[in-house]
Amino acid sequence: MTATRSMPPTESDTTPRDVPRWAIWCAWITVLCTVPSGIWRTALGFGADVGFTGELGEMYTGTDIMVYVLVLTVASQAAAFLTLGLVRPWGSACRDGSRSSATGGSHPSRASCRARSAASR
Template sequence: MPRINTLPGVPRWVALAAHAVPLVTLPSGLWRIALVVGLPVAAEPVTGAGETLYVLSLTVVSEALALLTLGLVRPWGETVPRWIPLLGGRRVRPLAATVPALLGASALFGLYGWVGYVQVANLASGGITATQAQLWLLLLCYIPLLAWAPLLTVSAIAYHRRRA
């Protein structure tokens, strides 16, 4: 098996969990990019600069937040990189990483419930897809997101146990 570059003392399963987070967010981001560029992935294309900016921003922000999970198993999650002004070289307090990570995971768990409710309501009105192929592609791209919150939770708890 290939070696994952992490800190000493990080169990392999935790490193795998943290590295999986950006991968489980990627398919939904690719689906949103396909929507913006006009590929037939939904019933209605994205129209307007504001909507395009929103969809692309959602993709960039979600992937950036997912990449932050790597800090729970990498050196920059324990010591702020030197190139960051004012904070570079300082140790990261365990709660400064753990609390935001667990709050983020809690928000994701809450979002799952809300999105599930909205999707059930949308199915009654036709949903955002027009064909079965579009629906299956949407599901294929968005179902991996369900792993984000549990993976982030176990990574954050393992980080806190290791550091505290």
């Protein structure tokens, strides 16, 4: 019995030809738009003066606010990064590496991935 292994992705696998260039640019711009607010939140978390004064400024200090803004920054950057899945192959691949053909090769649901994987066994 021979075991088969999938080959590593090539350049053509990682850059789909049917995605317009403007869509790729828009996906990256979405990721980059969240960076300034992430920098501002991180500065707030580390105690830098970001414009809050008086009682409001004292409210935004301490370990709890630091943890909160760091988690919020990571979560927002991760959510923005997911927009790249709309223009990259990993956004439409199942865990087993196959693609969903029911939707033209994009955005498979977990149910369709499970069904395809069960059918191939």
